[in-house]
Amino acid sequence: MTTPPRAFRLDDPDVLAVPAGEAPAGSASVVVAAEDGEIVDAVAEPEAPRRGTSWGGLFLSALGGLALLGIGLWIESLITQLLALAPALGYVAMALAALAVLAFLVLLAREVAGVLRERRIERLRRAAVDAHAEASDDKARAVVRDLLALYANRADTARARAALDGLGDAIIDPRDRLMVAERELMTALDLSARRTVARAARQVSLVTTISPRAIVDVGFVLYSSFRLIRQLASIYGGRPGFLGFLRLARNVLAHLALTGGMAAGDSLIQQVMGLGVAARVSAKLGEGVLNGMLTARVGLAAIDVCRPLPFEALSAPTFTEVAGHLIESKTE
Template identity: 55%
Template sequence: MSRQPRAFRFDDPSLADGSVVVTEEPFDAIEAAEGAAVPVAERRRAPWLGILLSALTGLIVLALGLAVEKLIVDLYAVAPWLGWVALGLAAVAALAFLAFIGREVRGIWREQTIERLREAAVDALAVKDHKGAKAIVSELLNLYGGRASAVRGSARLMNAMEEIIDADDRLAMAERELLAPLDAQAKRAIAGAAKQVSLVTAVSPRAIVDVAFVIFAAVRLLRTLARIYGGRPGLFGFLRLAKAAFNHLAVTGGMAVGDSLLQQVLGLGLAARISAKLGEGVLNGLMTARFGLAALSVCRPLPFIREEAPKIGDVAGELIGRAEASAA
């Protein structure tokens, strides 16, 4: 049974005879909580754009429904069997549409789950929330425990769940056992995409081919990274992830941002000593690698705690070495 709070004087006899135990406050957690930033919700405005798009979508759906109904009636008037065929096709289309909507909802839900885990991990690390860290680890086990690459790590993590009480150590162990193999896969995928973009750009005869392949490689890379970390984005989920990745990247300009960036990455004067086409290929490969690193941070369910965050040299070091060898 909980007791009501009471006040004591320092000269109270209860303190002297030991019947009242004074417990010091957990200053480490209090100091961490005082240093944590408290988010302030922005003032919400009326979502007029969303209302407009929803209304227009409803009108389009109604118009399509009336058009399909009229088509079925007209076909039935011509021949009854044509009407039944049209009705069956409409039912198949409706079923496929519902399946598409269900896949999109599942994909967005999984993305939101990963985002929520990452935000919860940041909050738990900031205030040293042990219970919150334990709940995050449990959700990570549910998310990755069934994978073949995480079976041993999941077993070690579950055995040590009750022995670790520090929030940082608990999340760091989950990062090492569950996410380290996924990080390795993600870095290989980014390096492969950067290499492909660099090679295609160096040998392609047209600029439009370069742009098309860069976009194709970025789309495929983002989907690959999302699947590696447990996401299954559909169309709208992919657009949502792409927006988050570009916001994280925060790079102004296009894929070809000029020779100055190439000189900063490869060294002063190096771009002038290699062929323009090779320099363009290396630049596009590096930009693809930078986009991949931003997408990795967006798709990863935990921030980098003890593991070292990958850098551009970890995924595009071969491109820089190739350019330096060509300039030598």
């Protein structure tokens, strides 16, 4: 069975250019056979088949369906009995049941809207990455148009949106158009996100330093991290509900696992040295600094996940910017 053709980029790190006839067998990467500098062939390992519905998911779905049916039958039986014993109470129960159904539908709609909004931001970020890589004017204009629509109802972006609307065809280069949009719309949001992460890290460090119990430390760190993720999502335009928040938290954890929980782009030695000095002063003080550092790392990962544009024109926040004060204040 032949492998179906698929598109790939020549600057992809998984693309390996080798002379014709020397393509390694069984390679999982895309292999481009080159002869005299010209591309002559491409071979790709077939993608792993997608998993179907797992038995665990099927079990939970069936169990949830049975639970809903049981609740529905219990409510129906309760209303029937109340109507037979006291019709007034039966009508009250019917009204309460209708109100509960209405509230459930509203909550469900909010959850769906939150998930769709998160997916919209993810698609926008991927489209911006493609527009930067391909230097496509049509894609750049589409990204800016979608970005303006995303923030259309936010008063704090009114000036930036007006400035972008006035550009028109004044900018020719697609990358410049995206960078101008990033500077105009993301500068204030990035500043707010940095302050939010720094404030959360400082608060976690202080509370866990003075708390008497380790279980309090763990609970407060988890609570602060979840609240921080939700705050950052709101800053960048997402309003996740419960299900949307679970999806967002999973993406943040995946980003942390991919980039490393302690220190991509920063000086790990500086962090460890600062923590070591604080720990020598007081073991509890060192724990507080560590918890603040971990909260800051969660915040930086959440910024990368929640931001609708990649960092191109503006610099990404660093650990020193959002949590450097923890080490400095504890070691002075």
